[in-house]
Amino acid sequence: MARPNRFFRFLLTVTGVIQVPFVLAAREALHRVGTSEIVAWLGGLALGAVGFFAFVGRARNIMNDVKRPYARVVLEDLPYYVHWCACLWCLVPSILYVLIAPAWDLAHGRSPELRGGFFMWTYAAGLVVCGYGVTLRRWWFVVREIEIPVRGLDPSFDGYRIAQLSDLHIGALTPKAWGHRWVRAANAAAPDMTVVTGDMVTSGTAHHDDIADIVGALRAPDGVFVSMGNHDYFGEGEPLISLLGDKGARVLRNAGALLERGDAKMYLAAIDDTWTRRADMALALEGRPDGVPVVLLAHDPDKFDDAIERGVDVVLSGHTHGGQIAFPFLGRYINASKLAHRYHIGIYRRGDATLHVHPGLGTTGPPMRLGVAPAVVILKLRAV
Template identity: 45%
Template sequence: MSFPTRFQGHFRLIVSVVVTAVQLPTVLWLCVRTRTPLPALVALGLSWPYLKRLTTPWHTPAPSRSTFLALGWWSACLVFDLLMLPAVLAIRAGLPEAAAWGLAAAVALVVGLDAALARPRLRRRTVRIAGLAPELDGYRIGQLSDVHCGPQVPESRVAAWVKRLNGLDLDLVAVTGDLITQGPSHVEAIARALGGLRAKDGAFVSLGNHDYYTDAEHLVRELERHGLGVLRNRGVVVARGGARLYVAGVDDTWTSRDDLERALAQRPEGVPTVLLAHDPDLFPQARARGVELTLSGHTHGGQLGVPGVRRLSLARFLTRWTAGLYREERSWLYVNRGAGTTGPPVRLGAPAELAVLTLRRG
């Protein structure tokens, strides 16, 4: 996906206006408290090196100390902005002023730095499936999603996530789309990194919309060359003892390549199904066809949201299925917040994640 040159200046201007608005309340408060313009100069010094290197939403400055400081500072400012009113109310309720503002500043710094680091957290969930064979009780599926390998997510970082999953001795690993950011530059890198995935019954991949921002056929060939099973509107049967599990994958919805009927066409009667579908909006269709578990991504949990309240995030502009585990009737959906990012590599209230879902008899 190209980004017209004439819009690059506009993009930089829009981002500059947004980050200025985010910083303004905190910077003004600091200037008043210190009675100097020094906080404004510090904010400019942290922000400008990052802003001047912006070109498009997908080509943001590569990871560096200045990038980390800028993103951490902006995130801390946003959190402090939100804590200003509670701090004022606490002071009026009798809390010493120094304690109220000090606590607000400490929380803002901790949350801001954590948002800039964006280190994936391991989330474990249990999915109970009626009629699951005893041989599959306790079957563990690792999920990695929205890797977005590119300037912000180098091969070495993806390899570290792979190593972490490998250390869990999983039965199967699902990678649910958006493996790259865009273009051909990191196709071989992501294939090499994901090719290191190890699980008893293998690693399987479905594609997302970003995977078509390059030559997707080349990407698929590289993934398969490194031993990954790419499921494009098809499925495979995994056997464990006398039990079977049908693992299917559906192609990208944004380019209208998805075909759920084809993906489920070879499903044996009565065999539980795990569906890899990058876009969680396919869940109602999967539920209608009796799919027991759908694994999705795409939303990033919004990347910006209210901690602990999954409905209050930017992902609500995309879908009702924003993050985490959902259940409707006998069908489950897990929406992974993803390990990587698009745009500025920062997450606030929507931490990156690796997931492990354990199947249990219902």
């Protein structure tokens, strides 16, 4: 911590900035209960300082997520992150209010004034919305079934079911018990094959054994296959790969596996993480037989265009979490990940090729979801 990296400094800066609307909200609340102006200001500033330094105390877990008693997480960490997210919620409305309100007053012949009630009620609304997003919406997952047409797929594979899990981010804020709920849902769907498309880890290595237990509990006749994501290397990735193998999962790193139904064949391939420059798609596809449909596991959906050029039929990705925060009922079109990704959630088709970007199951960054449900996705391949 003596030499914080750029990302850490960015988080500290954001955390400091978003305390400003909270200070104004707290000042107004204290003033309304009868404290003097100076006491209200000092109290608001003190609460803002507590909010900032409480984040600094948690920052060590961002890049090295250690195990903590879940009761402590529920009683300490989750309430703090409700506050943090509520502060973030306040930021844009507060900036707009500061810019617009004085001009509005002047236009109506009044002296410019910033009314503390705006900040107080905006923060209060943020607590309600973010309390839902940090607790219930993160926990409440759905099971979704999607059909994918595959040209050239042998009728023997028509209706082939693939359970896809992605972005589990198991850690202190996303406990092992949640992972086993997802596993039970995936197994209950009776898939032919189950895949995990990366980012099983939040950060560090402390939760590797829990992740291996979760993935090892997945069941499918044709096996459980895993591709690695960038967070899986936030720490040492090799021990996790070994643990997964011990539990019966096949971690495909720039490699493939041939699936057969009598004389019919389908090729499953997976690339390693692109962010750490381990991915080699040419190597992953090297063993595919001519004329055989290919399903590719690629954590990063931005590899879809490259996969199309190489004749891949179906790409299964994750990484984006669908933004985690999206406009309700319009999450496909208005979500945070659209700012950085061309392919951000759901199904995309280019010619005969199909990409599915999984919405994820866990969270990173703010431990909150709004408008983007965690999901266990069952993909049914259809011969066309």
